[in-house]
Amino acid sequence: MNEVGAYTRLAGVYDEIVVDPCYSLWADFLDAMWRLDAQGVRTVLDVCCGTGLMAAELIKRGYSVVGADASAAMLARARSLLGDDVQLIEAILPELGTTAMFDAATSNFDGLNYLTPDDFRLSIQSVAGRIRPGGWFVFDLHTDAMMTFTIDNAVVQGESDGNEFVILSDVDPLERTCQTTIKVVHSREGEPFTETHMQYFHSDAEVEGALATAGFVDVHKVDEYTDDPVDTTTLRATWIARLSR
Numbered sequence: 385m386n387e388v389g390a391y392t393r394l395a396g397v398y399d400e401i402v403v404d405p406c407y408s409l410w411a412d413f414l415d416a417m418w419r420l421d422a423q424g425v426r427t428v429l430d431v432c433c434g435t436g437l438m439a440a441e442l443i444k445r446g447y448s449v450v451g452a453d454a455s456a457a458m459l460a461r462a463r464s465l466l467g468d469d470v471q472l473i474e475a476i477l478p479e480l481g482t483t484a485m486f487d488a489a490t491s492n493f494d495g496l497n498y499l500t501p502d503d504f505r506l507s508i509q510s511v512a513g514r515i516r517p518g519g520w521f522v523f524d525l526h527t528d529a530m531m532t533f534t535i536d537n538a539v540v541q542g543e544s545d546g547n548e549f550v551i552l553s554d555v556d557p558l559e560r561t562c563q564t565t566i567k568v569v570h571s572r573e574g575e576p577f578t579e580t581h582m583q584y585f586h587s588d589a590e591v592e593g594a595l596a597t598a599g600f601v602d603v604h605k606v607d608e609y610t611d612d613p614v615d616t617t618t619l620r621a622t623w624i625a626r627l628s629r
């Protein structure tokens with residue numbers, strides 16, 4: 385089957401096959417938190433914005449959002465969702481491709497799990513450089529429970545909106561990596577294709593160390609964009625951090 389680069393052909397079917405319809409709830413969580421900031425949160429940098437699903441929800445709630453992502457194909461989808469007025473930047477982390485300052489940054493649906501530990505650390509520093517003092521960085525990452533879940537569910541098959549897919553995950557628990565092969569065996573949009581994605585399970589110590597080094601404080605994490613604490617069943621942890629003043 386036609387092997388293509390990560391997030392090239394997948395962009396065309398991403399919203400249909402990859403994403404849970406969760407962005408409205410996630411945006412409500414961010415909005416409720418940011419509304420309590422006495423300085424006000426108006427400008428948001430969406431890091432690894434993908435097809436713009438979160439940006440769209442934040443814009444609906446009155447935020448001014450800039451999206452950055454490495455994939456031209458994902459950004460093209462974001463452009464058609466968000467229209468011409470939203471700034472979208474093609475940049476490979478740790479580059480962000482902007483010198484603007486923001487009240488907050490966010491990164492959702494495991495975008496930061498695509499970074500090697502070194503690039504993760506450097507990217508946290510890059511984001512810190514673009515947030516005002518006291519501003520926010522809220523992002524999600526896979527947990528160790530997700531690593532176990534993925535090992536136990538190494539093959540996932542499905543059909544959505546005329547696309548048939550198989551997702552094969554190969555986790556190396558010692559290296560804390562996951563190589564995922566996404567085969568779209570019948571594509572509504574054209575020829576079948578395969579993409580291979582590499583992700584990294586960042587340990588809590590790595591995340592906490594990277595945030596502290598970059599100047600973030602008040603760091604805590606919750607269960608997937610809720611007020612619930614992280615426990616052994618949490619698959620996606622939401623990290624909340626503020627830049628020191």
Ligand SMILES: C[S@@+](CC[C@H](N)C(=O)[O-])C[C@H]1O[C@@H](n2cnc3c(N)ncnc32)[C@H](O)[C@@H]1O
Pocket residue numbers: 391403431432433434435436437438452453454455458475476477478491492493494495496498499
């Ligand atoms: C799982 S998708 C998440 C997209 C979006 N945040 C969402 O919630 O749907 C991961 C995104 O991370 C982007 N990405 C992966 N590695 C990247 C890198 N090194 N720099 C910038 N973006 C990257 C991909 O292009 C893809 O759009």
